[in-house]
Amino acid sequence: METDQALFNYLLRLADSSLILSQRLAEWCGHGPILEEDIALTNVSLDLLGHATALLTYAGKGKSADDLAFLRSEREYRNILLAEQPNGDFACTMLRQFLTDSWHYYLYASLQKSKDETLAAISVKFLKEITYHLRHSSGWVLRLGDGTAESHLRIQNALDELWSFTGDLFDSDSADELMLAAGIGADLNEIRKQWTAHVSELLNKATLKIPESSFMQKGSLQGRHTEYLGYLLAEMQYLPRTYRDAKW
Amino acid sequence: MILIFNKGMNTNMEKDTQWPLWEIFIQANPGIPHKHVGSLHAADAEMALQNARDVYTRRNEGISIWVVEARFIKASSPEDAGSFFEPANDKVYRHPTFYKVPDGVKYL
Amino acid sequence: MQKDEKVLLEEFQSKIDKGVKIEPKDWMPLKYRNQLIRMMSQHAHSEIVGMLPEGNWITRAPSLRRKAILLAKVQDEAGHGMYLYSAAETLGIDRTTLLEQLHSGKAKYSSIFNYPTLTWADIGAIGWLVDGAAIMNQTALAKGSYGPYSRAMVRICKEESFHNRQGYEIMCSLAFGSQEQKQMAQDALNRWWWPAIMMLGPSDDNSPNTEELMRWRVKMESNDAIRERFIDRTVPQADYIGLSIPDPELKIDEATGHYKHGPINWEEFFNVIKGNGPCNKSRLKTRVDADRNGKWVREAAEAYAAKRVIRDDTDF
Ligand SMILES: [Fe+2]
Ligand SMILES: [Fe+2]
Ligand SMILES: [Fe+2]
Numbered sequence: 001m002e003t004d005q006a007l008f009n010y011l012l013r014l015a016d017s018s019l020i021l022s023q024r025l026a027e028w029c030g031h032g033p034i035l036e037e038d039i040a041l042t043n044v045s046l047d048l049l050g051h052a053t054a055l056l057t058y059a060g061k062g063k064s065a066d067d068l069a070f071l072r073s074e075r076e077y078r079n080i081l082l083a084e085q086p087n088g089d090f091a092c093t094m095l096r097q098f099l100t101d102s103w104h105y106y107l108y109a110s111l112q113k114s115k116d117e118t119l120a121a122i123s124v125k126f127l128k129e130i131t132y133h134l135r136h137s138s139g140w141v142l143r144l145g146d147g148t149a150e151s152h153l154r155i156q157n158a159l160d161e162l163w164s165f166t167g168d169l170f171d172s173d174s175a176d177e178l179m180l181a182a183g184i185g186a187d188l189n190e191i192r193k194q195w196t197a198h199v200s201e202l203l204n205k206a207t208l209k210i211p212e213s214s215f216m217q218k219g220s221l222q223g224r225h226t227e228y229l230g231y232l233l234a235e236m237q238y239l240p241r242t243y244r245d246a247k248w
Numbered sequence: 249m250i251l252i253f254n255k256g257m258n259t260n261m262e263k264d265t266q267w268p269l270w271e272i273f274i275q276a277n278p279g280i281p282h283k284h285v286g287s288l289h290a291a292d293a294e295m296a297l298q299n300a301r302d303v304y305t306r307r308n309e310g311i312s313i314w315v316v317e318a319r320f321i322k323a324s325s326p327e328d329a330g331s332f333f334e335p336a337n338d339k340v341y342r343h344p345t346f347y348k349v350p351d352g353v354k355y356l
Numbered sequence: 357m358q359k360d361e362k363v364l365l366e367e368f369q370s371k372i373d374k375g376v377k378i379e380p381k382d383w384m385p386l387k388y389r390n391q392l393i394r395m396m397s398q399h400a401h402s403e404i405v406g407m408l409p410e411g412n413w414i415t416r417a418p419s420l421r422r423k424a425i426l427l428a429k430v431q432d433e434a435g436h437g438m439y440l441y442s443a444a445e446t447l448g449i450d451r452t453t454l455l456e457q458l459h460s461g462k463a464k465y466s467s468i469f470n471y472p473t474l475t476w477a478d479i480g481a482i483g484w485l486v487d488g489a490a491i492m493n494q495t496a497l498a499k500g501s502y503g504p505y506s507r508a509m510v511r512i513c514k515e516e517s518f519h520n521r522q523g524y525e526i527m528c529s530l531a532f533g534s535q536e537q538k539q540m541a542q543d544a545l546n547r548w549w550w551p552a553i554m555m556l557g558p559s560d561d562n563s564p565n566t567e568e569l570m571r572w573r574v575k576m577e578s579n580d581a582i583r584e585r586f587i588d589r590t591v592p593q594a595d596y597i598g599l600s601i602p603d604p605e606l607k608i609d610e611a612t613g614h615y616k617h618g619p620i621n622w623e624e625f626f627n628v629i630k631g632n633g634p635c636n637k638s639r640l641k642t643r644v645d646a647d648r649n650g651k652w653v654r655e656a657a658e659a660y661a662a663k664r665v666i667r668d669d670t671d672f
Contacts, residue, residue, distance in 0.1 A: 026415055029434075033654060034653070036288055036302070039434050042434070043302050046431070053420045053421075144653070146663065148659045151653070239418035243534065246534055248530075266450065267657065292660070
């Protein structure tokens with residue numbers, strides 16, 4: 001694989017993960033558990049949409065960010081499986097958010113030192129926003145885990161359901177290896193260690209138990225997603241695909 | 249007529265909650281005081297701080313936030329105004345313009 | 357020492373005449389207080405329910421830019437609702453109670469949000485027409501006599517300024533776009549024009565109490581005056597992008613220089629207010645569901661906060 005194709009793939013992994021998670025969070029707008037939280041969730045969604053836009057614009061390859069977002073199909077999407085999982089209840093959304101925020105946090109902390117100057121620069125900016133996202137979702141994991149019996153049960157269920165998608169966060173393919181070797185990409189093994197330590201500590205503080213089964217779902221890097229992604233994209237992409245030459 | 253004023257009053261029998269009310273103060277720029285900008289609801293102080301950030305600083309309105317739960321604010325009432333504030337009206341000697349300084353004397 | 361009500365009322369009125377704001381703890385006539393609670397809560401409910409028709413298109417916005425704009429816009433409306441509930445709360449009624457009034461169907465909100473958003477162009481039409489009409493009302497309310505309401509309105513007006521523009525921008529792209537897009541824009545204008553005209557409220561001869569409310573600076577301008585200004589400003593904007601206003605009788609009145617509109621279908625308006633709009637039921641159900649589904653979340657956060665007080669735990 002050429003370096004620039006590898007960089008393209010690498011950037012898509014990052015961009016798609018943010019875009020799909022942003023789309024999921026946007027579904028909450030108008031439906032949050034309380035007004036203030038509705039506003040908070042939308043802020044996170046907007047930040048992630050901004051990240052996706054910046055990354056897709058940089059990835060380019062002769063295509064606009066919009067073309068990349070709206071005209072690729074599910075097999076071409078490289079987002080993490082966790083991002084596309086349905087919102088479920090607020091516990092499910094917040095747990096998904098916490099697991100992803102933690103991943104983003106260590107990932108972009110590392111990418112700040114990327115030899116790719118553009119990627120390094122945008123990572124510095126992203127990391128500030130992600131630090132806030134993590135603070136927000138961590139607070140909620142604690143409140144729900146250690147709140148009422150009902151909230152504890154709900155978020156423990158969410159953890160049991162979502163845990164098997166966390167292995168996918170650290171999967172790598174040849175693009176990742178090339179990028180790592182070139183000093184552009186992050187070392188996912190290193191990030192896995194940091195992520196695991198942080199996530200375990202907080203879940204423990206929230207009185208939650210990590211499932212014992214260590215089986216992990218895979219496939220997003222090869223465009224093998226869960227069935228949920230197709231519906232998400234169908235909804236998201238319908239206008240640009242219906243009116244092919246339209247400007248909006 | 250006497251008005252009953254109670255911000256935290258919950259008239260619902262079944263205990264649902266929108267969380268306590270907090271008052272939000274924001275410093276817009278360095279060197280100037282924090283100013284009251286409005287209120288919001290939050291279950292705890294950390295959440296109040298985050299909500300204030302999300303609600304009241306989305307357009308670069310601030311660099312620092314104070315939050316305080318509304319029930320801890322003791323406010324003077326309009327009936328107090330006479331005894332609180334009017335006595336200051338005739339204490340003109342507290343203001344520099346009260347004093348005559350000869351023309352030509354500087355830096356006073 | 358109690359002053360008698362007549363003296364209090366005179367003092368109250370003279371403050372208002374001098375442009376001094378009335379603050380929460382100040383004496384105020386019961387009617388003033390009740391009217392304000394009604395207005396502020398209706399206004400707050402409208403912002404919150406108003407998130408839904410536009411929210412309907414967030415996940416389908418046709419570009420990344422449009423998605424970000426729409427998300428930020430709908431989020432602003434949530435903020436507006438929050439500011440307005442807070443303003444109402446200064447009069448001693450809490451948000452739980454206000455929301456309960458909305459959810460039980462007892463409280464009203466703006467009729468316009470009971471119409472469906474059928475195409476993307478509706479998002480343009482709402483920003484252009486609905487926010488456009490609302491802003492006329494809101495800039496007036498910002499000069500109202502009740503301090504907390506007026507301050508909330510000042511903040512809201514500042515945020516509103518982009519809503520109207522982004523809507524018109526969407527209409528421009530559509531009107532200058534392909535034939536299909538242009539049709540979409542005209543269709544949206546056809547469906548939203550009259551509801552937008554009506555959302556400014558019944559004709560003056562049909563709204564009681566106006567005189568007293570104007571004297572108290574609770575209401576700042578008559579519905580018809582605001583409506584006229586809205587039409588005067590909007591018609592040239594439609595002309596500019598080549599869309600036609602669905603009112604065959606609309607024309608400039610040579611004598612006044614203002615547009616005169618055709619007859620308004622008030623029957624439809626009152627019908628929608630009564631609950632018979634196309635979306636009344638689903639809008640309310642959505643709000644009720646969000647509230648119910650959030651109950652356990654709100655409880656959990658409170659339970660956790662209480663535990664932390666007991667543990668004297670202050671770091672997060
Ligand atoms: Fe609005
Ligand atoms: Fe608004
Ligand atoms: Fe608006």
